[in-house]
Amino acid sequence: MIIKEILNRRSAREYKSKEVPQEYIIEIIKAGQFAPTACNNRAIEFVVVRNQKTKNNIFEIVGQEYIKEAPVLIISVSDTTKTNCPIQDLSVASENMFLQATALGLGTVWKALKKEFGEEKKIKKLLGIPEQYTVINIIPVGYSKKEPEPHTDKDFDDKKIHEERW
């Protein structure tokens, strides 16, 4: 039996204006902090944005209407003086956060920062995040306008499983 949050987690790209209680945001971040990190470095920190002006500024950098629309944005950062694997660590923590948000009836999506367009640099500057931190995504959190359709076996492909070797 697949974990129900894994089945129910779907990317949300339209959000209701309904507020998200701060204790839900804390639970989501807690789930992120309980994720494994390389050599248990625990070097991830979190910026929580609710201010509309800041959200508008982030939208100017990364686009996507949902960045302005979602009541909360979570920006996770990893301290590269403490880990060689910031991308892996942030990705794993993001998934825990997605799943915990799902458990709370909330929608999320991975808005990737395009490093080649300088988006990471601009976001760090905007939020005052020190140079040594890596940022790979913005996670909007809110109540999705659409009812998510759970994963089923139609999303499973057993031809992608190779026994013993390729």
Place this chain on the structure above:
Amino acid sequence: MIIKEILNRRSAREYKSKEVPQEYIIEIIKAGQFAPTACNNRAIEFVVVRNQKTKNNIFEIVGQEYIKEAPVLIISVSDTTKTNCPIQDLSVASENMFLQATALGLGTVWKALKKEFGEEKKIKKLLGIPEQYTVINIIPVGYSKKEPEPHTDKDFDDKKIHEERW
């Protein structure tokens, strides 16, 4: 309330010899396939190793006694002709697999491949994985010898949360 598998997931580095049913491995891989991928590329495939000789060969490359000891190793690979974000995709899928294994009472750990030591290349050669695929870790799956201690609030640090900006 944090998802119980997020609380209970801990890295396992010693495994019992007890076999893992194939249907559990399928469930774990299914959870991996239900993870989000960049632009929904769904470019991840999986090699499942149970053969002791192959496990011994993998141990020769990456070390760690648990590589020989765990009844099953799962090697996830991402097709770089279909995604620009193989590390993110594989990391996110790995976390789903860790959590699903936890739900099944199984232990896992992220054994990273050190690219700088040529470990990724050697693993791909050993398993016949084509050049275009990225591999970042080996996931042993089995019954942990140790009872895992769930995460609690002692693993949570609210000083790592920054409101509105750094």
